[in-house]
Amino acid sequence: MIYExxxxxxxxxxxxxxxxxxxxxxVAGHVTGYARSAETRDTARRIGLCDTVCDDLVExxxxxDLIVLAVxxxxxxxxxxxxxxxxxxxxxxxxxxxxxxxxxxxxGPHLPAGVHFVAAHPMAGTEHSGPESGFATLFDNRWxxxxxxxxxxxDSVTQLERYWHALGANTERMDPDHHDLVCAVxxxxxxxxxxxxxxxxxxxxxxxxxxxxxxxxxxxxDFTRIAASDPTMWRDVFLTNKDATIxxxxxxxxxLFALQRAIRxxxxxxxxxxxxxxxxxxxxxxxxxxxxxxxDFGRAxxxx
Amino acid sequence: MIYExxxxxxxxxxxxxxxxxxxxxxVAGHVTGYARSAETRDTARRIGLCDTVCDDLVExxxxxDLIVLAVxxxxxxxxxxxxxxxxxxxxxxxxxxxxxxxxxxxxGPHLPAGVHFVAAHPMAGTEHSGPESGFATLFDNRWxxxxxxxxxxxDSVTQLERYWHALGANTERMDPDHHDLVCAVxxxxxxxxxxxxxxxxxxxxxxxxxxxxxxxxxxxxDFTRIAASDPTMWRDVFLTNKDATIxxxxxxxxxLFALQRAIRxxxxxxxxxxxxxxxxxxxxxxxxxxxxxxxDFGRAxxxx
Numbered sequence: 001m002i003y004e005x006x007x008x009x010x011x012x013x014x015x016x017x018x019x020x021x022x023x024x025x026x027v028a029g030h031v032t033g034y035a036r037s038a039e040t041r042d043t044a045r046r047i048g049l050c051d052t053v054c055d056d057l058v059e060x061x062x063x064x065d066l067i068v069l070a071v072x073x074x075x076x077x078x079x080x081x082x083x084x085x086x087x088x089x090x091x092x093x094x095x096x097x098x099x100x101x102x103x104x105x106x107x108g109p110h111l112p113a114g115v116h117f118v119a120a121h122p123m124a125g126t127e128h129s130g131p132e133s134g135f136a137t138l139f140d141n142r143w144x145x146x147x148x149x150x151x152x153x154x155d156s157v158t159q160l161e162r163y164w165h166a167l168g169a170n171t172e173r174m175d176p177d178h179h180d181l182v183c184a185v186x187x188x189x190x191x192x193x194x195x196x197x198x199x200x201x202x203x204x205x206x207x208x209x210x211x212x213x214x215x216x217x218x219x220x221x222d223f224t225r226i227a228a229s230d231p232t233m234w235r236d237v238f239l240t241n242k243d244a245t246i247x248x249x250x251x252x253x254x255x256l257f258a259l260q261r262a263i264r265x266x267x268x269x270x271x272x273x274x275x276x277x278x279x280x281x282x283x284x285x286x287x288x289x290x291x292x293x294x295x296d297f298g299r300a301x302x303x304x
Numbered sequence: 305m306i307y308e309x310x311x312x313x314x315x316x317x318x319x320x321x322x323x324x325x326x327x328x329x330x331v332a333g334h335v336t337g338y339a340r341s342a343e344t345r346d347t348a349r350r351i352g353l354c355d356t357v358c359d360d361l362v363e364x365x366x367x368x369d370l371i372v373l374a375v376x377x378x379x380x381x382x383x384x385x386x387x388x389x390x391x392x393x394x395x396x397x398x399x400x401x402x403x404x405x406x407x408x409x410x411x412g413p414h415l416p417a418g419v420h421f422v423a424a425h426p427m428a429g430t431e432h433s434g435p436e437s438g439f440a441t442l443f444d445n446r447w448x449x450x451x452x453x454x455x456x457x458x459d460s461v462t463q464l465e466r467y468w469h470a471l472g473a474n475t476e477r478m479d480p481d482h483h484d485l486v487c488a489v490x491x492x493x494x495x496x497x498x499x500x501x502x503x504x505x506x507x508x509x510x511x512x513x514x515x516x517x518x519x520x521x522x523x524x525x526d527f528t529r530i531a532a533s534d535p536t537m538w539r540d541v542f543l544t545n546k547d548a549t550i551x552x553x554x555x556x557x558x559x560l561f562a563l564q565r566a567i568r569x570x571x572x573x574x575x576x577x578x579x580x581x582x583x584x585x586x587x588x589x590x591x592x593x594x595x596x597x598x599x600d601f602g603r604a605x606x607x608x
Contacts, residue, residue, distance in 0.1 A: 074572075123519045127586075143519055172518075182515050185505050190523040193497055196560045198582040200552070201489050203559075211486050213588040214476075215427045215447055219494040221589060222526040228586035231579035238567045238575055248504070249564050253557060255507075256500045260553050263542045268378075271542055275535035278502040282431075282532035284517040285525060 002163045004029045007064035009057070009079055011035040011044050012230070013125060014096045015070035016134025019049055021167040024136050034060035035131070036071075043131045058086045066163065069095035069107065074236035077106035089114040092156045096122055098183060098233070100147045101176040102240035108149070116156035119147040121179065122169060123187070129230040140168035147179050184244035188237055189252060192245070194226035195234075306467045307396075308333045311368035313361070313383055314375035315339040315348050316534070317429060318400045320438025322372065323353055325471040328440050338364035339435070340375075347435045362390045370467065373399035373411065378540035381410035388414040396420045396460045402487060402537070404451045405480040406544035412453070420460035423451040425483065426473060427491070433534040444472035451483050488548035492541055493556060496549070498530035499538075 006028040008015040015033070022028045033050030034057050035041050044053045054060040061067050061083045069076050076095060087093070093111055097103045100119050111117050124142035126133065144164040148157045161171045174182070201212045201220065216224060238245055262270040310332040312319040319337070326332045337354030338361050339345050348357045358364040365371050365387045373380050380399060391397070397415055401407045404423050415421050428446035430437065448468040452461045465475045478486070505516045505524065520528060542549055566574040 145519075178510075182511050182519060185508060185511050186516055186519045186524040188523075189504075190501055190527055192563060193501060193560070194523070195579055195582050196556060196563055197494055197497060198585050199578060200493075200555050200559050202581065202585055204489060204555070206482075207486050207489050209585065209588065210592075212490055212585065213592045215449075215486060215490045216589050219492075219498070219530050220490040222530060223494055224582075224586040224589055226523050226526060227579075227582040229579075231576050231583070234579050235572050235575040239570055239572055242567055242570075245567055246564065249560070251504050251508070252500060253560065255504050256497070256553070256557065259496060259500055260550065263546055263549055266543055266546075268539050268543055271539040272535050274503060275499055275531070275533075275538050277506065278499050278528070278531040279535070281502050281506055281513065281516065282528040284513065285520050285528055288514075288517045 001026050001029055002159065002166055003027075003066040005064045005066075006031045007061045007067045008033045008050060009060065009067065009069050009083075010071035010075075011040055011049060011053075011131045012070060013129050013133045013138075014122060015068065016044075016049050016131050017124075017136065017138035018068065018070075018096075018134075018167060020134055020136035021139055024168075025166055027163065027166045028066075032060045032064065040131050047132060049131055049134075057082055061086055063088055065091055066160075067091060067093045069093065069097070069103075072230075072233050072236045073097040073099050073103060073240050074232075076103055077110065080107040080110035084110040084112060084115075087112065087115045090116075092116045092118060092160060094118050094120045094160055096120060098187065098237045099241040100145075100179045104147070104149055104176055108151075116153040117149070118152050118157050118160050119149075119176070120160060120164070121145045121147065121183070122164070123183075124169070125229075127225050127228040129233075137168065139164070142169050144169040144171050145179055145182075146171050146173045147176050148173065149176070180241050180244045181248075184241060184248045188241055188245055189248045191226055191229065191234060192238065192249070193252070194223040197223045198227040305330050305333055306463065306470055307331075307370040309368045309370075310335045311365045311371045312337045312354065313364065313371065313373050313387075314379075315344050315353060315357075315435045316374060317433050317437045317442075318426060319372065319374035320348075320353055320435050321428075321440065321442035322374075322400075322438075322471060324438055324440035325443055329470060331467065331470045332370075336364045336368065344435050351436060353435055353438070361386055365390055365395075367392055369395055370464075371395060371397045373397065373401070373407075376534075376537050376540045377401040377403050377407060377544050378536075380407055381414070384411040384414035388416060388419075391416065391419045393418040394420075396422060396464060398422050398424050398464055400424060400426055402491065402541045403545040404449075404483045408451070408453055408480055412455075420457040421453070422456050422461050422464050423453075423480070424464060424468070425449045425451065425487070426468070427487075428473070429533075431529050431532040433537075441472065443468070446473050448473040448475050449483055450475050450477045451480050452477065453480070484545050484548045485552075488545060488552045492545055492549055493552045495530055495533065495538060496542065496553070497556070498527040501527045502531040 031050050032052045034054050041053050122144040164171050335354050336356045338358050426448040468475050
């Protein structure tokens with residue numbers, strides 16, 4: 001057992017997956033859970049999510065050895081402020097937010113001396129949200145980034161890493177600034193672009209929504225999948241990772257304009273060279289085990 | 305049987321899938337195939353792709369009732385010129401290119417009177433290419449757009465539609481301009497954006513390729529999948545659908561800048577409203593049967 005008592009604050013996709021992953025092995029003794037909405041708490045009780053679902057935030061964290069903040073990034077400061085005075089000395093507080101510098105800045109000041117804060121970010125998810133969307137294998141062979149600060153206690157960090165390994169994940173330590181830049185590139189900007197493309201398609205008078213929907217198999221469907229993610233979570237991501245997002249958007253539009261120019265001037269060589277180069281990254285991802293080689297656009301099994 | 309003799313010119317993902325789909329039922333009597341590269345022809349013979357693989361283009365189309373041009377859009381004019389004088393009177397020529405006005409303009413003039421040209425575009429594919437990437441179910445419940453011109457013979461059009469239905473696809477008729485606009489939105493621009501995003505990530509000095517690869521599960525992976533598609537095919541798509549591509553890119557960057565502005569000015573309401581709206585299109589796609597609701601980001605089965 002890695003933690004005797006674990007408290008999950010917020011019972012969405014990530015926290016519910018953490019619970020089911022904890023239940024696969026001897027990871028935690030007792031797990032309490034809290035969600036702001038009574039409906040979510042009722043659902044959690046109905047499906048057996050958490051050993052105890054509490055109606056009260058303070059009751060949830062009482063005696064907990066690990067407290068996991070699994071609420072949108074914009075809500076974390078308020079939660080930390082509410083629970084801070086009630087935490088057990090020696091407890092570890094962590095989070096699962098997609099942005100790290102903001103979380104460290106807003107959560108840290110509310111925690112009393114003797115309570116350890118270690119920020120973390122599991123790089124896994126689906127386009128679904130809510131307490132019923134979680135599943136035990138979500139983190140298997142995915143990466144959880146551990147983002148300690150200079151004040152983080154070494155033993156707390158190591159224990160949290162062991163916890164994530166027990167949930168199936170690999171871990172890597174990263175400093176907050178670098179984390180926020182890496183995530184802007186691999187996650188935040190791709191999401192913003194997908195949202196934008198879906199919005200453009202929806203706006204277009206000359207192409208009907210039903211045409212967009214019927215013919216989506218050819219590339220657009222992956223965008224809609226990304227763009228179906230939780231709006232509140234993503235709003236908070238962009239508002240709290242503003243600098244890295246805007247910097248990367250600048251790089252993206254610069255590059256897009258260069259390709260647009262190649263199209264306008266019929267520079268086939270430049271286009272071909274560019275499209276060839278991007279294949280190598282795809283191969284790297286397959287080799288790194290982060291995806292399978294099975295054809296996915298058709299969402300069909302290979303059969304002859 | 306819908307056609308006695310079918311000739312497939314170009315033996316990549318689409319043509320090989322068409323062959324295996326024809327083999328599922330009584331769709332065609334005899335299928336010949338041709339590929340420019342001897343290596344592709346050898347592979348085709350080894351895996352039993354086509355009843356006869358020909359080393360000569362003219363021999364391939366001799367006596368054929370249906371000739372399918374399944375080469376990159378930029379190569380179709382030359383192929384049509386080479387086969388035009390050798391086509392059987394009454395034969396139908398079709399294609400599977402992603403752009404239609406250009407194909408109609410470049411192929412049509414090379415075909416003799418008495419040979420019917422009906423352009424078509426199966427909206428299905430995967431990120432894989434080559435003769436070994438095809439599978440029989442690729443077109444099942446997908447859409448093939450049939451793009452007749454004013455000169456197209458009515459019976460030829462109807463017969464080609466019956467052929468695509470036999471391969472598992474639904475069909476819809478569309479005029480060339482509208483086809484090229486719809487495809488710019490649902491396919492061409494999404495591909496260009498995915499290529500761009502992968503290129504930006506690859507260029508970035510401060511984030512290593514191995515970081516991009518390791519942490520790709522969180523949205524970026526779908527982009528790399530799209531960007532792994534065949535470079536020659538996509539170069540030709542952008543060069544031949546230039547007007548619609550550039551118009552839609554303009555709309556896309558306009559919209560992206562609006563979201564960037566909302567981020568810069570911390571307009572959370574606008575972001576939330578935008579991200580909420582895009583969920584509806586996703587729901588529409590699920591309801592239209594063009595995707596499944598299974599969580600895909602994690603590429604893992606739902607298990608508790």
